[in-house]
Amino acid sequence: MTASEERPERPEPEERPEPAATTPDERPVARPGGQPASHPDELLRIEGLRKTFPGVVALDNVDFDLRRGEVHVLLGENGAGKSTLIKMLSGAYRPDRGRILAEGREVRIDDAQAAERLGIATIYQEFNLVPDLTVAENIYLGRQPRRFGLVDHGRMRADAETLLRRVGVDVRPDAKVRELGIARLQMVEIAKALSLEARVLIMDEPTAVLTSEEVDKLFAIVRQLRADGVGIVFITHHLEEIAALGDRVTVLRDGRSIDQVPASTPEDRLVQLMVGRSIGQQYPRERPDAGEVLLSVRGLTRDGVFHDISFDVHAGEVVGLAGLVGAGRTEVARAVFGADPYDTGTVDVRGQRLARHDVPAAMGAGIGLVPEDRKGQGLVLDASVQDNLGLVTLRSATRSGLVDLKAQRTAAARIAKQLGVRMSGLGQHVRTLSGGNQQKVVIGKWLLADTRVLILDEPTRGIDVGAKVEIYQLINELTASGHAVLMISSDLPEVLGMSDRVLVMAQGRIAGELATEQATQDAVMALAVSTEASDEHPAPKNAEEGPRGH
Secondary structure (H helix, E strand, O other): OOOOOOOOOOOOOOOOOOOOOOOHHHOOOOOHHHOOOOOOOEEEEEEEEEEEEOOEEEEEEEEEEEEOOOEEEEEEOOOOOHHHHHHHHOOOOOOOEEEEEEOOEEEOOOOHHHHHHOOEEEEOOOOOOOOOOEHHHHHOOOOOOEEOOEEOHHHHHHHHHHHHHHOOOOOOOOOEHHHOOHHHHHHHHHHHHHHOOOOEEEEEOOOOOOOHHHHHHHHHHHHHHHHOOOEEEEEOOOOHHHHHHOOEEEEEEOOEEEEEEEOOOOHHHHHHHHHOOOOOOOOOOOOOOOOOEEEEEEEEEEOOOEEEEEEEEEOOOEEEEEEOOOOOHHHHHHHHHOOOOOOEEEEEEOOEEOOOOOHHHHHHHOEEEEOOOHHHHHOOOOOEHHHHHOOOOOOOOEEOOEEOHHHHHHHHHHHHHHHOOOOOOOOOEHHHOOHHHHHHHHHHHHHHOOOOEEEEEOOOOOOOHHHHHHHHHHHHHHHHOOOEEEEEOOOHHHHHHHOOEEEEEEOOEEEEEEEOOOOOHHHHHHHHOOOOOOOOOOOOOOOOOOOOOO
């Protein structure tokens, strides 16, 4: 695998004592105006919050509260308003209407400093760390301890080391942040929040890029913080984490707070609250008969990264590519697409031999790649939906140096409608779309180019369950029309549920192939941990921690 992950074994919900009954002395007085009474341990309350952007109502009359010593899960589809809500709590946005109360007192959170003074710390999906500064400098950025007017580097390193030990990460305080992997960056962000002595900690999908061992460490830290009285707002798309860690769940849908339920609520009920309907089968794979070989890879080798990779993908087929962190899956996909070089081997599309390290040749032959980093590599975030959908077909739509904008717009409108992209219009900036809709745009640009072989690298990471099923249905439509899909995923149930065959990589090699009837989680993991790779071909250079699977 790349620095991606496999989903963890579903943790058992921990047993927690029932909350003590409220005594008469603790009973709070009801708020004026009919608002419900606050809890004696309430840290934060949001009442009737509304936020609009041009053409979009992001939040509409949202209510939410957080208590000391609880994990309150914020659940909703991409675009439901979760990010807007936490940005208002962190001072990035101001509400148009409604109010925020901290420990019973109405407050204004105009900027990050105001949030910090209220003891609110936020850990975003995209980390707010400066790559060229050290770990200690990032933890205390803007708050460095001083002595005689100068930064006290010794004390700063010592304090940072204490915090890093507390979160259980083995990182030197003077290490540059750019040297760290994703998991360690996550822990540095948590250490930074602890340095603020936060009473409210907001965590936006903190497990999305962690291995199972790292998830266990993170959960242990969260439980300790909860025991210390910190209130935690936890955002996740992985429903199995809710019962394992949460206390209460507030569900947002279309910018509104729909319901507040216990974390023990069954997953199918949570899904129904999120999407407003039953989504049916989680992995609705339709398996048409396989046709001709569209993609043929033989002996693909890049020294120190992957070795002797050979496989075929047929028309109408989904081939899954599974393995552990660092197995080399993404590197193989990028080499097939021409984005990365390789030393030996061949790539043929419908019998046509492709030149090495030549993306235009791969695209011309009908290969498309949806990268795992959709924001960094798959989209131009500050361009419109229309412009992003037309990226691949721009050259073919150009005549005598002029782009046929009308044809591009017509095609973009057709594909956006087909994929159900939720947007205010084709001119909306892609940056402002939800994660699921961004992914639809990335896939849509390849559909416009009539791509015959589509490589999907982590196609549903960071996407809610409703949008996932829409992506799966799109995969079915592609294969039913004779296209082929090579799907890399660290979510083992997804690989097993959507693949017709599974190739398992270990240490840069294909360790085995499993047909649908043979492909179980145990069988995949047995191959993924195999150690038959030759010593003369070491494990991939980017190998990191361990596996992550359901």
